[in-house]
Amino acid sequence: MxxxxxxxxxxxxxxxxxxxxxxxxxxxxxxxxxxxxxxxxxxxxxxxxxxxxxxxxxxxxxxxxxxxxxxxxxxxxxxxxxxxxxxxxxxxxxxxxxxxxxxxxxxxxxxxxxxxxxxxxxxxxxxxxxxxxxxxxxxxxxxxxxxxxxxxxxxxxxxxxxxxxxxxxxxxxxxxxxxxxxxxxxxxxxxxxxxxxxxxxxxxxxxxxxxxxxxxxxxxxxxxxxxxxxxVAGFIGSPAMNFLEGALGGNADAVQIGAATIRLGAPAAAAQSGRVVVGVRPEHLGWRPWEEVPSGVLTGTVDLVETIEPEAYVTIALDDPSARVRQADEAVSSGTPNGASAVPAAQRVQMRVPARAAPALGQKVALTPDPERIRLFDATGGAAL
Ligand SMILES: Nc1ncnc2c1ncn2[C@@H]1O[C@H](COP(=O)(O)OP(=O)(O)OP(=O)(O)O)[C@@H](O)[C@H]1O
Ligand SMILES: [Mg+2]
Known part of the structure; x- marks a missing residue:
């Protein structure tokens, strides 16, 4: 019909x-x-x-x-x-x-x-x-x-x-x-x-x-x-997916973000230039107290905690100045509530965790993205790899 x-x-x-x-x-x-x-x-x-x-x-x-x-x-x-x-x-x-x-x-x-x-x-x-x-x-x-x-x-x-x-x-x-x-x-x-x-x-x-x-x-x-x-990655999902600039390692089973190495769940298709954008949704980003972890991980300081029970949206300022966060095209996603943060957008990521499991304001944390949920995009054209 x-x-x-x-x-x-x-x-x-x-x-x-x-x-x-x-x-x-x-x-x-x-x-x-x-x-x-x-x-x-x-x-x-x-x-x-x-x-x-x-x-x-x-x-x-x-x-x-x-x-x-x-x-x-x-x-x-x-x-x-x-x-x-x-x-x-x-x-x-x-x-x-x-x-x-x-x-x-x-x-x-x-x-x-x-x-x-x-x-x-x-x-x-x-x-x-x-x-x-x-x-x-x-x-x-x-x-x-x-x-x-x-x-x-x-x-x-x-x-x-x-x-x-x-x-x-x-x-x-x-x-x-x-x-x-x-x-x-x-x-x-x-x-x-x-x-x-x-x-x-x-x-x-x-x-x-x-x-x-x-x-x-x-x-x-x-x-x-x-x-x-x-x-699409930046438009669908709220708060919006975090985009970090990275480089694909030789075996394509890990990405380099600044000085940190992030393991991938499965080897990625090679990017043309080796440069990639690493996409992690706020709900797929975990954390641990910073003292507990060895070097080579992504670390940051909690800059803002917005509690919307039963969850908290946590904004983290990355420590490594060579780790760069890319903004979603036109930025698009509705309802991303991190406008109150004083940290430059190029240096902050967002995490979405149960309110009871949120880190404290000012706390140093190590970020633990779920390797299975990391998405990679070509840094030039933006296509998913
Ligand atoms: N009569 C017109 N003359 C010239 N440009 C137009 C005309 N109508 C629409 N446009 C342009 O075409 C594009 C698409 O417009 P459209 O109204 O389809 O957008 P939309 O997705 O419905 O936006 P919104 O969410 O604001 O309603 C816009 O850039 C708009 O400025
Ligand atoms: Mg319209």
């Missing part, structure tokens, strides 16, 4: 001066829930609008159910879009808002009533049908916007940041509702967000974009375990 395939899909503005979407290839299975995620301006909305037919296509094709729809008008694509601002009609009641698209399509009144009541039941809007949008909370408005999409029984839902106007608690609640709704209706859904937590919890597969280019399209687990490049 509702499969969507994008082939070499591109969009330029300003006579080719601005490339908003660059040759994107992507297949979305019938009934799948896929999330498009990436920083502001990476082309998410442009992609969605091209799929919906609200934006002309500069190159490539959009296929819905195996048919190229480039030249098919938006209203004939059988796709329902929900916008960030909901775009409800303020003078109409909830019932009229939900029924509007069906009335435009000249549905018989009995069918309209049936579908509106069905949507109202699914979305728990029955008691609000006679209100105007101005008399609703943000979350209720969001449900009305979903209701307008549901009654059309479309081939696919395209949701452009439908939760971003809501407060944190409501976001979490409605995020769960969206997931349940999808399970119930089984309709192909593309959900756009810049929030990686939303992406990882909702998507059966997640497409990560940066600057108009698809970086990786995978399950949330694959994105977390095996990011294809530095951008």
């Amino acid at each position: 509702g499969s969507i395939v994008l082939r070499d899909l591109s969009k330029t503005y300003g006579g080719g001066a601005i490339a908003a979407v660059k040759s994107v290839n992507l297949e979305i299975g019938d009934g799948e829930f896929v999330v498009f995620v990436g920083p502001s301006g990476c082309g998410k909305s442009t992609l969605l609008r091209m799929i919906a037919g609200l934006e002309s296509i500069s190159g490539g094709t959009v296929e819905i159910n195996g048919k190229v729809v480039n030249e098919v008008a938006s209203r004939n694509r059988d796709i329902a879009m929900v916008f960030q601002n909901y775009a409800l009609y303020p003078t109409m009641t909830v019932r009229q808002n939900i029924a509007f698209a069906l009335e435009l399509r000249k549905f018989p009144q009995a069918a309209i009533d049936e579908r509106v009541n069905e949507a109202a039941r699914i979305l728990d809007l029955k008691d609000l049908l006679d209100r105007k949008p101005g008399q609703l909370s943000g979350g209720q408005r969001q449900r009305v916007a979903m209701g307008r999409a549901i009654v059309r029984h479309p081939q696919a839902f395209l949701l452009d940041e439908p939760l971003s106007n809501l407060d944190a608690k409501l976001r979490v609640q409605l995020r769960a509702e969206l997931g349940r709704l999808h399970q119930r209706l089984g309709v192909t859904t593309i959900h756009v967000t810049h929030d990686q937590v939303e992406a990882m919890t909702l998507g059966s597969r997640v497409a990560v974009f940066s600057r108009g280019t698809l970086q990786q399209y995978d399950t949330p687990q694959k994105l977390y375990d095996a990011p294809k490049n530095l951008f």
Whole structure:
């Protein structure tokens, strides 16, 4: 029914001066829930609008159910879009808002009533049908916007940041509702967000974009375990992965970071230059009191401890001035709370440990990355090794 395939899909503005979407290839299975995620301006909305037919296509094709729809008008694509601002009609009641698209399509009144009541039941809007949008909370408005999409029984839902106007608690609640709704209706859904937590919890597969280019399209687990490049590695996961500049040893079974040697769980593929970026997630970085360990390990001083029970985010200033920490591209990951540290970013790493097992402020520690969870990237191109 509702499969969507994008082939070499591109969009330029300003006579080719601005490339908003660059040759994107992507297949979305019938009934799948896929999330498009990436920083502001990476082309998410442009992609969605091209799929919906609200934006002309500069190159490539959009296929819905195996048919190229480039030249098919938006209203004939059988796709329902929900916008960030909901775009409800303020003078109409909830019932009229939900029924509007069906009335435009000249549905018989009995069918309209049936579908509106069905949507109202699914979305728990029955008691609000006679209100105007101005008399609703943000979350209720969001449900009305979903209701307008549901009654059309479309081939696919395209949701452009439908939760971003809501407060944190409501976001979490409605995020769960969206997931349940999808399970119930089984309709192909593309959900756009810049929030990686939303992406990882909702998507059966997640497409990560940066600057108009698809970086990786995978399950949330694959994105977390095996990011294809530095951008994805830095974008997925919170706090963000630590990136240390290193050199691959002759046997490729250890990396040199400054004066320290870090053993790897498995030998790495050789980097072109021997220079690598060593990626360690904060949750895969352990520590020991410094006195207990021999030389050749990575050591540092605890600079900041932020306790968010039951965990602590610990910022460590590295002792070795030749050990360099690289910043994630555009830095991206949301919610990395180490802005309060006074240590230069090029010299600090973050660790995420149970609050009861956190080192004390000012303590000297030896860092013990889990060798199995270390990820290596080519220092020049950023590709995973
Ligand atoms: N009409 C336009 N004319 C020129 N450039 C545009 C136009 N619309 C979008 N762009 C540019 O295209 C790029 C992609 O925009 P888009 O709205 O798709 O980003 P986005 O990923 O949805 O961002 P956000 O998370 O902020 O909504 C941006 O650099 C934007 O400035
Ligand atoms: Mg957008």
